[in-house]
Amino acid sequence: MADLFIGDDLADDIEIAAVAAAVGATNTVVHAGERLVYGGTQRRRDHRHLLLPALHALQNAKGWISPGGLNHVCTLLQVPPAEAYGVATFYEMFRLDEPDYGPGVSHVTHVCVDAACQIAGSRELIAELEASGAQVHRSPCLGQCERPPAQFHQGIGRPDLVPADFAAGGAGLGGSPTEKIPQQGDPSLRLLRNVGVVDPTSLEAYRANGGYQALDRAIAMGADAVCSAVAGSGLSGRGGAAFPTGIKWRAVAAEQGRPKHVVANCDESEPGTFKDRVVMENDPFAVIESLTLAGFATGAENGWIYIRGEYPLATARLQNAVNQAQDAGLLGSNAAGSGQRFDIEIRRGAGAYICGEETALFASLEGFRGEPRSKPPFPTTHGLFSEPTAINNPETLINTLDIVLYGAEQYRRRGTERSPGTKLLCVSGRVTKPGVYEVEFGVSLGEVLALAGPLTGSGRLAAVLMGGAAGSFVGPDALDLPLTLEDTRERGTTLGSGVIMAFTDEIDMTAVALRIAEFFRNESCGQCVPCRVGTVRQHETMLQLQTAGGLGAKRRKLIEDISQVMVDASICGLGHTAASAINSAFDLGLLPGGRNDDN
Amino acid sequence: MTITEVSVSLTINGRAVSVPQGTSLLAACESIGIETPTLCWAENLTPVNVCRVCVVEVEGSRALVPSCARAAEENMVVHTESPRVRHSRKMVLEFLGSSTDLSQASDLAVWMRHYQADPNRYGQTDVPAERIVEEPKVQDDLYVRDYDKCVLCYKCVEACGDDAQHTYAIAVSGRGFNSRISTEFDTVLPDSACVYCGNCIGVCPTGAIQFKTEFDMRAVGDWRPESQDVTTTVCSFCGVGCNLELHTQDNKIVKVTSPADHSVTHGHLCIKGRFGWQYVQPPTVSPRD
Numbered sequence: 001m002a003d004l005f006i007g008d009d010l011a012d013d014i015e016i017a018a019v020a021a022a023v024g025a026t027n028t029v030v031h032a033g034e035r036l037v038y039g040g041t042q043r044r045r046d047h048r049h050l051l052l053p054a055l056h057a058l059q060n061a062k063g064w065i066s067p068g069g070l071n072h073v074c075t076l077l078q079v080p081p082a083e084a085y086g087v088a089t090f091y092e093m094f095r096l097d098e099p100d101y102g103p104g105v106s107h108v109t110h111v112c113v114d115a116a117c118q119i120a121g122s123r124e125l126i127a128e129l130e131a132s133g134a135q136v137h138r139s140p141c142l143g144q145c146e147r148p149p150a151q152f153h154q155g156i157g158r159p160d161l162v163p164a165d166f167a168a169g170g171a172g173l174g175g176s177p178t179e180k181i182p183q184q185g186d187p188s189l190r191l192l193r194n195v196g197v198v199d200p201t202s203l204e205a206y207r208a209n210g211g212y213q214a215l216d217r218a219i220a221m222g223a224d225a226v227c228s229a230v231a232g233s234g235l236s237g238r239g240g241a242a243f244p245t246g247i248k249w250r251a252v253a254a255e256q257g258r259p260k261h262v263v264a265n266c267d268e269s270e271p272g273t274f275k276d277r278v279v280m281e282n283d284p285f286a287v288i289e290s291l292t293l294a295g296f297a298t299g300a301e302n303g304w305i306y307i308r309g310e311y312p313l314a315t316a317r318l319q320n321a322v323n324q325a326q327d328a329g330l331l332g333s334n335a336a337g338s339g340q341r342f343d344i345e346i347r348r349g350a351g352a353y354i355c356g357e358e359t360a361l362f363a364s365l366e367g368f369r370g371e372p373r374s375k376p377p378f379p380t381t382h383g384l385f386s387e388p389t390a391i392n393n394p395e396t397l398i399n400t401l402d403i404v405l406y407g408a409e410q411y412r413r414r415g416t417e418r419s420p421g422t423k424l425l426c427v428s429g430r431v432t433k434p435g436v437y438e439v440e441f442g443v444s445l446g447e448v449l450a451l452a453g454p455l456t457g458s459g460r461l462a463a464v465l466m467g468g469a470a471g472s473f474v475g476p477d478a479l480d481l482p483l484t485l486e487d488t489r490e491r492g493t494t495l496g497s498g499v500i501m502a503f504t505d506e507i508d509m510t511a512v513a514l515r516i517a518e519f520f521r522n523e524s525c526g527q528c529v530p531c532r533v534g535t536v537r538q539h540e541t542m543l544q545l546q547t548a549g550g551l552g553a554k555r556r557k558l559i560e561d562i563s564q565v566m567v568d569a570s571i572c573g574l575g576h577t578a579a580s581a582i583n584s585a586f587d588l589g590l591l592p593g594g595r596n597d598d599n
Numbered sequence: 600m601t602i603t604e605v606s607v608s609l610t611i612n613g614r615a616v617s618v619p620q621g622t623s624l625l626a627a628c629e630s631i632g633i634e635t636p637t638l639c640w641a642e643n644l645t646p647v648n649v650c651r652v653c654v655v656e657v658e659g660s661r662a663l664v665p666s667c668a669r670a671a672e673e674n675m676v677v678h679t680e681s682p683r684v685r686h687s688r689k690m691v692l693e694f695l696g697s698s699t700d701l702s703q704a705s706d707l708a709v710w711m712r713h714y715q716a717d718p719n720r721y722g723q724t725d726v727p728a729e730r731i732v733e734e735p736k737v738q739d740d741l742y743v744r745d746y747d748k749c750v751l752c753y754k755c756v757e758a759c760g761d762d763a764q765h766t767y768a769i770a771v772s773g774r775g776f777n778s779r780i781s782t783e784f785d786t787v788l789p790d791s792a793c794v795y796c797g798n799c800i801g802v803c804p805t806g807a808i809q810f811k812t813e814f815d816m817r818a819v820g821d822w823r824p825e826s827q828d829v830t831t832t833v834c835s836f837c838g839v840g841c842n843l844e845l846h847t848q849d850n851k852i853v854k855v856t857s858p859a860d861h862s863v864t865h866g867h868l869c870i871k872g873r874f875g876w877q878y879v880q881p882p883t884v885s886p887r888d
Contacts, residue, residue, distance in 0.1 A: 005792035067784050080767030081783035089772040369771065374648050374668055526778035528649050533694035536729055536776045543726045565690035568663045568683050569651040
């Protein structure tokens, strides 16, 4: 096979069949003769984005990726084996060493050890599962913080699943709406209006409840008017960075002459965040409709959904929605009668927090290591495959449906002047009714906590983690804080991805902070020095804090120095925010105080 | 159509500078005599801007920017000596010094002193600072990979791949602090795609990849750069005309490089130019043994 060197190990029939089922239908086999007319790096590039699906297939077939299996995929997709190995070893869900599971093991149980689950007994659950002989993998946040401690079963020779989906009677695709959210039935809900009400597996049901009216309206208005409405609404990205969506869409719409993309960033991995999962599982057609709308508005013909690997139910329901939309002509060569082609492909991530960073997501989707790229250039000109790309998460996308249907002015009636609209909040921790809540921007933190009911346990509120591990802690004195972009910024905290996690004074906050430090150490991609080494040194210093019961002047200075270089010199947001929650915990006095020695 | 060179004007440390459009901030600094530490940057490779030791402060930009990869823009105001810049450069050097063996990275030692970096302030007896600990990979008679000296600058990967050789024998594997430069499944080099061009050696800034000759001579304390001569010649193997720099010690060739600014090689060679000097001085042990 021409110029790639592939080793001698061969794949077995199971691996070959699994890979064929995952990527075989796309004519990826390269015949040596073709190289004469069409070969080299262009050929590679055309198929490389199938690397992640192929690796998933290998992992699922055998419980690991064997040298023979990797060689087979490399031959098929024309990827250098060293690079494919580099990609495979990047992800939490892939194993490259042969496991010794013994016969009959059908899955590995991932148990979340991040904050919400950590304080809800994940350690005890792990001990229990291990005692029963289960294969346990300690996992970062699984995005099920409202039902801790969370589990995810990574299948071997059978599909992945989340046990809690079965408990709720919603296995596989689920026949009927299963999710019960705390605000169920509240007529003021906009983003969550279909959740638990409309059958998430039926296009017919979605349409009967007003689905696809927004897309029809958008097509009638024209792309330019849609961009104007979105810009006029003041909608900003709901993933944490709060970039104005209208500006992003307009920039992509203005690009001409190259293929364009819209990407739904469904790699929700920020510890404490699960809102997009609830939306995708229970209102998948809204995600598909709004992504199609984004494609129409920006003139992009290619839609992509990159969803984290630990969300099997959401993946199945989105795929089902895509299939039904395709059959109904809402996707395809003349999507919904728009006169424009629009197709959607779904890609599963494989366990890497960093892939929620937009440029890392592009790299991962293209079949490279999920390492962030330097900005500028920005995704609107150099995004997926270095082509113009608008990337938004599901919450941001579904906001555009109401904006198009009812106009920017109507949309701005909710929320505040500078933070218009409603916001999904992921409330978890020591509250009676954890879950996703939709509130208008401007309600106070205390009001949101009140919605979620009294605190559980006998302790008093000690702190609230805002915005996840990349966010910051606030104290009980912040209950009056209005939840808007501007007010949180002014108080030195963040709404981030909408995490509101409550901690009481019974909780060992040193252990919580230590785990946050460990999270960033494990999730740093390793590309830039400030983050790769900084997160390790930060974690080590926190370990010293735990052993010594406090930090002397020298160590406090170290924590500050490490924090500053990560903020100033890291490539991406992971490094920029890796010290934020820990710094806030120190500032609030949640951690053991300073000692009077030098160390 | 005429092509006119557009220039941009900016301010660096309070001094007005004018450079051609597309010039990096690193080059702009150099044009007015400001020296900048670099590690992952090389003139013959695409900037990956991962080491962050060359960061500068650009007014209006929240984070510091890598001067190697960022182009100068009209009216930019740049600072290279601000407290934030000095702090970041110092910390990057400390981080590398505290986790890797920099004993053969002589350029970095100068900058460590300049920024008063103290790699020893990390870790305590109860929780020592984790270091990269790897055994040297000696898998053939041509070169050695000693990854506890590796700072993950990506240069060797670029030289092996898109920027020079297009062989793709090595890539970054793993994640975070556990990232390593590796072949697939850590296969030994003779069984990998490696073609022994040695371009990875040519670009390595820390001695993590080096000639077997150098490795062996260092092991017995006989590596003496100060008593080495460099003779420039043209490779005699084919007609391309690659410049070779023969490094000799005690009148014996100990390694071969090529100038990065040479129009034919851009610093890169093939196995013959890089390692094929045995016809001048037969080795005591044949590579085939």
